[in-house]
Amino acid sequence: MQGMVLPPEFQEIIGHISALFLEMPERQKEYKLYCTGHSLGGALATLFSLYAASMIGDEASPSKAIPGPVSCISVASPRVGDRSF
Numbered sequence: 001m002q003g004m005v006l007p008p009e010f011q012e013i014i015g016h017i018s019a020l021f022l023e024m025p026e027r028q029k030e031y032k033l034y035c036t037g038h039s040l041g042g043a044l045a046t047l048f049s050l051y052a053a054s055m056i057g058d059e060a061s062p063s064k065a066i067p068g069p070v071s072c073i074s075v076a077s078p079r080v081g082d083r084s085f
């Protein structure tokens with residue numbers, strides 16, 4: 001996902017989530033990140049969880065505080081991606 005320009009809304013959400021985990025470091029051991037959605041929200045949750053999970057472990061990213069793995073639970077969402085996705 002290197003070199004990909006992500007929308008400012010994504011960066012804002014990741015910033016808020018990272019701040020919650022950095023605020024109390026013990027949350028990194030006790031909590032996980034779940035992305036959920038229904039219908040179009042399910043498709044967005046799928047994309048969000050993919051990008052969030054791909055940023056974990058990247059020291060340059062603001063999401064380095066987010067513990068892995070990132071889980072996605074979507075219901076009745078349209079297909080996202082193609083075979084290579």
